Amino acid sequence: MKIGIIGSGNMGRSLGMLWAEQGHEVFFGSRDAAKGKSVAEFVGLGTQGGTNDEAAAFAEIILWTARGIMPSELLSNPEVLNGKIVIDCNNQEIPEDFAYPPIVESLAEKLARNIPNARVVKAFNTMAQEVFELAPEPLKNYQVSVFVAGNDEAARKAVS
Numbered sequence: 001m002k003i004g005i006i007g008s009g010n011m012g013r014s015l016g017m018l019w020a021e022q023g024h025e026v027f028f029g030s031r032d033a034a035k036g037k038s039v040a041e042f043v044g045l046g047t048q049g050g051t052n053d054e055a056a057a058f059a060e061i062i063l064w065t066a067r068g069i070m071p072s073e074l075l076s077n078p079e080v081l082n083g084k085i086v087i088d089c090n091n092q093e094i095p096e097d098f099a100y101p102p103i104v105e106s107l108a109e110k111l112a113r114n115i116p117n118a119r120v121v122k123a124f125n126t127m128a129q130e131v132f133e134l135a136p137e138p139l140k141n142y143q144v145s146v147f148v149a150g151n152d153e154a155a156r157k158a159v160s
């Protein structure tokens with residue numbers, strides 16, 4: 001699959017590298033095209049890098065790692081995501097005055113509202129990036145699971 005990474009930080013780099021190792025075509029996007037390119041150079045494996053706009057246009061599946069930043073704010077043409085699968089791996093920042101009930105709309109719901117014609121799936125948010133980088137065998141042995149949530153069954157299957 002063609003996978004675009006929006007925001008080449010810890011999660012973007014780690015998951016992008018793992019997906020490239022599995023044979024997927026990965027494009028690392030960033031606010032700074034030079035950073036996206038340098039991440040791709042670091043990862044190798046035929047990956048590409050550049051702007052977030054380029055990553056979104058390139059991909060069938062997009063990993064959205066810019067916490068709380070919406071496509072309408074970050075992409076010059078958010079409609080490029082129409083029909084595409086967008087994975088939201090983000091967790092809310094916990095406010096200093098944290099108290100129940102703290103969250104009325106999840107980040108994935110907010111993202112889905114911002115890009116109503118995209119297929120938003122929540123995944124990869126419940127474990128630390130370092131865990132993804134462990135070898136698959138111990139993860140399987142400990143039955144480590146990734147939770148995948150979304151309304152679109154085909155999109156959930158693709159993410160799984």
Ligand SMILES: NC(=O)c1ccc[n+]([C@@H]2O[C@H](COP(=O)([O-])OP(=O)(O)OC[C@H]3O[C@@H](n4cnc5c(N)ncnc54)[C@H](OP(=O)(O)O)[C@@H]3O)[C@@H](O)[C@H]2O)c1
Nearest residue numbers: 007008009010011030031066067089090091125127128129
């Ligand atoms: N790290 C983990 O272990 C982990 C685990 C589960 C879930 N998560 C969640 O995954 C998300 C990403 O975490 P992370 O650890 O990868 O964070 P990170 O290293 O800070 O990467 C996030 C990337 O988002 C982009 N970004 C940051 N601020 C932005 C802004 N104002 N506008 C546009 N882009 C912006 C930056 O990419 P560019 O500089 O390339 O533009 C940044 O590198 C967070 O929501 C976090 O809660 C993290």
